[in-house]
Amino acid sequence: MTHCTMDQLIALRDGEGSPWGRQHVAECAHCGGELDALHQRVAGLRALPPRHASRDRWPAVRTLLAVERRAARRRRLMRWSGLAAAAVAAGLLLGRSLGPAVTPAYAADLAEAKEASAALEEQLATWEGPGRVMSGREAAIAAELEDRIAVIDGALPEVSQEAQLLELWQQRVELMRQLYTVRVTRAAYVAF
Amino acid sequence: MTLSLAVPDILVARAKAGDEEALEALFRAFETPVYNLARRMLRSSEDAEDVLQETFLEVVRSIGAYRGDGALWGWVRRIAASKALMRIRREQIRTTEELLEESTGRSGPPVGLTLDLERAFESLSETSRAVVWLHDVEGYTHEEIAEMMGKTASFSKSQLSRAHARLRRLLGSEGEGRSP
Numbered sequence: 001m002t003h004c005t006m007d008q009l010i011a012l013r014d015g016e017g018s019p020w021g022r023q024h025v026a027e028c029a030h031c032g033g034e035l036d037a038l039h040q041r042v043a044g045l046r047a048l049p050p051r052h053a054s055r056d057r058w059p060a061v062r063t064l065l066a067v068e069r070r071a072a073r074r075r076r077l078m079r080w081s082g083l084a085a086a087a088v089a090a091g092l093l094l095g096r097s098l099g100p101a102v103t104p105a106y107a108a109d110l111a112e113a114k115e116a117s118a119a120l121e122e123q124l125a126t127w128e129g130p131g132r133v134m135s136g137r138e139a140a141i142a143a144e145l146e147d148r149i150a151v152i153d154g155a156l157p158e159v160s161q162e163a164q165l166l167e168l169w170q171q172r173v174e175l176m177r178q179l180y181t182v183r184v185t186r187a188a189y190v191a192f
Numbered sequence: 193m194t195l196s197l198a199v200p201d202i203l204v205a206r207a208k209a210g211d212e213e214a215l216e217a218l219f220r221a222f223e224t225p226v227y228n229l230a231r232r233m234l235r236s237s238e239d240a241e242d243v244l245q246e247t248f249l250e251v252v253r254s255i256g257a258y259r260g261d262g263a264l265w266g267w268v269r270r271i272a273a274s275k276a277l278m279r280i281r282r283e284q285i286r287t288t289e290e291l292l293e294e295s296t297g298r299s300g301p302p303v304g305l306t307l308d309l310e311r312a313f314e315s316l317s318e319t320s321r322a323v324v325w326l327h328d329v330e331g332y333t334h335e336e337i338a339e340m341m342g343k344t345a346s347f348s349k350s351q352l353s354r355a356h357a358r359l360r361r362l363l364g365s366e367g368e369g370r371s372p
Contacts, residue, residue, distance in 0.1 A: 007349070034360075041359055042328045044309040050224050051231040057245045058219050062212070064245075065252055127311045 004031045009038050063136035067143040074150045106162045113169035120176040124183060138182055147181040196219060197265040204264060208255050222265065226272045232304070233276040233322040247272040259266050269319070270340075272325060273302060277340050280318045312362035320355035323348050 004012070004021055010027060011017045012035060025031045150171045159165050195224050199221055205264035223244065230243035281317055313321065322341075326332040327348070332340075334348040341348070 006353045010353055010356060038356060041299055041309065045313060046329050050228040052224055053227040053241050053244055054237065055241060057241055058216055059243055064249055174363045
């Protein structure tokens with residue numbers, strides 16, 4: 001005797017069974033029993049008690065939202081900084097000097113700092129995949145670092161002294177390194 | 193777990209306006225059902241908590257787009273299910289699990305040993321768990337599940353059938369004594 005397959009039983013349960021299947025389960029005690037068991041399993045699953053998270057995730061959600069809002073504000077600020085930098089560049093084109101030219105000794109250090117900064121930016125962009133979940137504390141530290149980097153980025157176009165320029169770029173590299181540490185290792189502590 | 197979670201319209205309106213107390217109230221209202229859904233689909237409690245977090249970040253970011261056409265819980269549940277399925281897909285656990293299930297005794301208790309339903313369910317692969325839970329408990333159609341999983345409806349049906357066959361074997365004696 002041919003019995004119903006699980007596919008056929010599920011189709012019957014879902015009201016999509018074939019005429020043969022419907023007739024068979026009505027006549028076959030074995031398949032009728034299997035269909036009852038299927039109903040009982042599903043009823044049992046629906047009756048399972050709810051599971052509860054062991055930790056409260058709201059503080060992390062709230063922190064991450066605050067971080068996002070700050071980042072949005074920062075982006076707006078950066079757009080204004082960009083406009084300011086463009087204005088300064090326009091001044092240069094019109095023949096105004098912003099300050100002394102960068103000497104070769106500083107130029108090498110400056111290029112090195114810019115290169116290191118770009119490399120860290122690239123590594124961070126590569127590493128951060130979708131669905132990355134950070135704790136609230138990690139997010140807060142990362143936000144603090146991003147804020148400090150943004151302050152430097154805002155100041156860079158305004159600086160004309162080569163020593164200050166180099167110092168700012170080197171600070172930026174150090175902050176980027178710390179940000180990378182937080183992002184990649186999920187370190188909960190970074191010494192500012 | 194079938195739920196009918198009604199949320200006052202005024203609370204939704206406040207949440208849309210960015211009121212943090214309202215957003216937390218929504219989180220509290222849906223925290224357990226979202227976690228439960230994710231936990232039933234995923235093996236790890238840590239992953240389920242991450243899905244809870246990701247879901248509410250998405251809810252807060254997108255609540256302005258929620259038009260109130262259906263129950264808020266249905267909208268939140270869809271986000272949670274998608275996040276859990278994305279996690280299953282992203283980590284490519286399915287292939288490994290299927291291999292494990294087919295190997296001897298590494299993915300759970302040996303077939304034939306009578307288990308309680310919850311333990312038997314938890315011994316299924318995450319993909320199978322997801323399909324069983326979404327279809328049989330949450331009431332999604334195979335087409336809806338397929339869309340969320342990026343698979344076909346046939347895949348969903350096949351997973352459901354295999355999962356029930358395995359549950360039946362794991363639950364052992366439930367069908368015995370009914371043979372003609």
